Amino acid sequence: MLARSQVHNFAAGPSPLPASVLEEAAAGLVNYNGTGMGVCELSHRGKEFKGIIEGAEADIRQLLNLPDTHAVLFMQGGGTTQFASVVLNVLAARRLAHASTPTExxxxxxxxxxxxxSWSSKAYAEAQRLALNGEDKPFFVARVAGTSKDVKYTALPSTYDFTPGAALAFYCENETINGDEFAPTAGAEASFPFDKVPEGTVLVADYSSSFLSRPIPNIGAHGIIYAGAQKNLGPSGVTVVIVRKDLLVDTTAAMKLGGVPSVPIQSEYRTLADNGSLYNTPPVFPIYVSALVLRHLVKLGGLDAVAKTNKAKADALYASLDNAEAKGAVTCVVRQKTARSWMNVPFNINNGREAEFLQGAEERGFRQLKGHRSVGGIRASIYNAVTLESVQALCAYIDEFAAA
Amino acid sequence: MLARSQVHNFAAGPSPLPASVLEEAAAGLVNYNGTGMGVCELSHRGKEFKGIIEGAEADIRQLLNLPDTHAVLFMQGGGTTQFASVVLNVLAARRLAHASTPTExxxxxxxxxxxxxSWSSKAYAEAQRLALNGEDKPFFVARVAGTSKDVKYTALPSTYDFTPGAALAFYCENETINGDEFAPTAGAEASFPFDKVPEGTVLVADYSSSFLSRPIPNIGAHGIIYAGAQKNLGPSGVTVVIVRKDLLVDTTAAMKLGGVPSVPIQSEYRTLADNGSLYNTPPVFPIYVSALVLRHLVKLGGLDAVAKTNKAKADALYASLDNAEAKGAVTCVVRQKTARSWMNVPFNINNGREAEFLQGAEERGFRQLKGHRSVGGIRASIYNAVTLESVQALCAYIDEFAAA
Structure with missing residues (x-):
């Protein structure tokens, strides 16, 4: 029977939440604000939940300095569902812009x-599926505009080749499994080549694992940004989708025209926006806890303050790893130093000592350090709710391990 | 500041949960089983969550006496998302069964x-949307095989006209808004005309608001049964989908053949089944609380015991309402007595006394009694977690109100 204070949780997601938020949520689960009813037992259309979801949206807008040109949606299904939703809505918008063109x-x-x-590759695979349209011409052509597959994603792509007139340009800001990120650890500007994206192309970013870890560079240049909650925001079960309002289109009208994949009504951004994310019953508890986390981030001083702490955490961990790598004890997975993630730090233990490393970690209260099942090795995820003290404890252990 | 004991919650959903379950969930939210981590902070692929989700499936199977011919899936998006998913998977299965037929x-x-x-009408509207395929022939033809719209759904359909060879036959077992249900209050056999559904047609039932309130009549005859959690099962954010295994098909292969609407990968039942509902991060907390509710139902003695209590509750409430209606004080919405829902009881207050009724209800601790915004009036939802004592308190108030 361990107390929370005895454990350092480095889970990649679902990941740790602030202890104060969990305590408040536990109380609200049983009796919300003295109503005599728990938060999960209240109508999602009542004034209590309305206050929660509207507060969450306001805090996201404030934290990200989000312009009024964009809507904020709370959706279900995770980032994986957005792989499809992004495509479906952008294609419907494109088709409606050419409404007078016959389908053929x-x-x-x-x-x-x-x-x-891994995640951008999964998004691309889903696009390839959705392009399928029998033996007729495909609904669209999904192509690669830049890749670092040749170096097994241990760096960011070194060249880009965007298509003039493309409907969409997609990137994943932070790769949770591979540990590379467009915002470099060094704290310089984001290295995504915004200036190369053609005018009129909808820029789409999967921000699942770096959302709210720092301000979003060039936020207004994005058509769609989405993020599953279960990293920095809240419990799994809700996904935040930020959509430029011209992409809130009538997908039914596009389906009537033809030449686009079918769009389930729950995937239509317009429907969610028109109904304040309450077209049907939303995931009340994940949204409630997310709202508490957002309040917590505002009180911490907003994303500049959060980013400062996250940079200190990442700098400390990479310093220890670089030192251990110099001693031959570990190998960092990401080889391009300016592409190292602030959030997910994968590394391998050399000389057949992985089991030893994990056992010592377990004894010291470090939890969920195993790498993703697809790549193995070690991964320390250091999301917002992981404290600098937890990271320093891990650093001390790595230093000790490398010296042994 | 009210205690839970001072309140009787008659919400239509999200609806009340057993107090003991909420207390346990509140503890697990902060520290699950002495791990030093909350349940929302654990990997969904770790042994703790694996135990939770596998236990939930086993309890559903036991409670419903579900045959091995059917898979149990935990999905996101609510019943509204299933309106589309049901159609997409059934159509893909049908297309694959005619794989050698050219699309044209x-x-x-x-x-x-x-x-x-209302809910079956919404499902039908979504099917009509998904049939759209430009100016070419529609993907399918959605039609009405029975309706009670002519009596504003105050009764069940009186005649049925199923199509021989139809791919799918859909019904909503309990209409949450209208208060009519195929399983009659009287406790007789279900009144859905199972014998009229053509051989080979996939029978689909929306069980959202009556799932787990009693055994499911003729469960094995169904191809798909789904239910949003937020009535009798758990917090909103998870939907249980029971699928006959021959409907776990490769939708990508169907999309390659053409002639079917596109299927986002997250809507493919096969993908969810192949991954034990963990294709991507599931809604951990809603599944966790649902698992606790399922254990609670098993301990209560299973669905026969639950049904007995629910019948007693419904009988008591309808007796009070019939008495109040005889005195001219109220009017029950559902006019066909054998079609009255066990779960959702809508009624109207006569003689301009609705505000008086609601104020008296509020003073007595009765909560969330207002009817759905689309129909107005009063609705008392008496799901599993509403105790017989709460219903008796409401009955006493209705008796008193009718006598005044």
């Missing part, structure tokens, strides 16, 4: 994908 | 809908 003359648009790791 | 010769299948209220 409508040219399948191009969708550009930047592949920097 | 493939006849659009017929989908039959039984309309008994």
């Amino acid at each position: 003359q409508y040219e399948p648009p191009v969708l550009d994908y930047v592949l920097s790791g | 010769q493939y006849e659009p299948p017929v989908l039959d809908y039984v309309l008994s209220g």
